[in-house]
Amino acid sequence: GAVVSQHPSRVICKSGTSVKIECRSLDFQATTMFWYRQFPKQSLMLMATSNEGSKATYEQGVEKDKFLINHASLTLSTLTVTSAHPEDSSFYICSAKGLTYEQYFGPGTRLTVT
Amino acid sequence: SQKIEQNSEALNIQEGKTATLTCNYTNYSPAYLQWYRQDPGRGPVFLLLIRENEKEKRKERLKVTFDTTLKQSLFHITASQPADSATYLCALAQSPNTGTASKLTFGTGTRLQVTL
Numbered sequence: 001g002a003v004v005s006q007h008p009s010r011v012i013c014k015s016g017t018s019v020k021i022e023c024r025s026l027d028f029q030a031t032t033m034f035w036y037r038q039f040p041k042q043s044l045m046l047m048a049t050s051n052e053g054s055k056a057t058y059e060q061g062v063e064k065d066k067f068l069i070n071h072a073s074l075t076l077s078t079l080t081v082t083s084a085h086p087e088d089s090s091f092y093i094c095s096a097k098g099l100t101y102e103q104y105f106g107p108g109t110r111l112t113v114t
Numbered sequence: 115s116q117k118i119e120q121n122s123e124a125l126n127i128q129e130g131k132t133a134t135l136t137c138n139y140t141n142y143s144p145a146y147l148q149w150y151r152q153d154p155g156r157g158p159v160f161l162l163l164i165r166e167n168e169k170e171k172r173k174e175r176l177k178v179t180f181d182t183t184l185k186q187s188l189f190h191i192t193a194s195q196p197a198d199s200a201t202y203l204c205a206l207a208q209s210p211n212t213g214t215a216s217k218l219t220f221g222t223g224t225r226l227q228v229t230l
Contacts, residue, residue, distance in 0.1 A: 032216075034218075042222075043203065043222050043223055044158070044203070046217060046218070046219070049217060093157045097216070101146055101148075101163055101165075101207065102148065103148070103216075103218060104160055105159070105160070106157050107156055107157045108155070108157040110155070
């Protein structure tokens with residue numbers, strides 16, 4: 001199946017700093033990438049949808065100035081959490097979709113803000 | 115309001131039996147539905163996709179059914195093994211066009227435990 005990677009897998013940062021998470025589709029071209037957040041014992045919540053070369057579409061309640069998304073190529077999308085605070089600590093997961101229906105997920109990034 | 119419910123938070127079954135997980139939805143008209151497996155601390159792994167005009171899909175020991183009248187999908191694992199223990203998520207997409215972004219909305223998940 002299609003492979004999606006994320007980097008880093010874990011990151012700890014101080015409150016007020018910014019963190020960038022990379023999502024790459026390794027063996028297919030992703031026309032669309034999605035970013036999700038998952039809190040403990042809860043399901044995945046979609047944060048934003050990004051198409052290559054265009055601005056991301058954010059879900060209601062997600063601050064676009066706080067969660068910056070860039071989808072610069074058909075294999076790479078980045079999520080930058082700006083001025084992170086402890087409440088931003090969560091498990092962030094990306095997914096990628098090509099021309100078929102299936103979405104393939106990355107392994108996730110555990111963000112801890114101290 | 116729109117809702118996706120998976121039958122139970124946890125399901126315990128004995129090795130060798132068939133596990134059946136349920137996904138019910140309200141106020142959706144899904145174009146297709148996907149099932150994923152998620153292990154603790156990991157991203158979901160794609161298992162099966164079934165479209166609105168399909169009744170059943172199979173892959174090895176897995177089988178998915180989709181009943182748009184009942185607004186329900188069933189996910190079966192036959193001859194279950196301890197290695198099948200994980201959380202299983204159903205997800206709905208409403209857009210039928212493969213050329214456009216199709217947002218998935220996830221159910222709450224069912225944690226399956228297969229014991230010896």
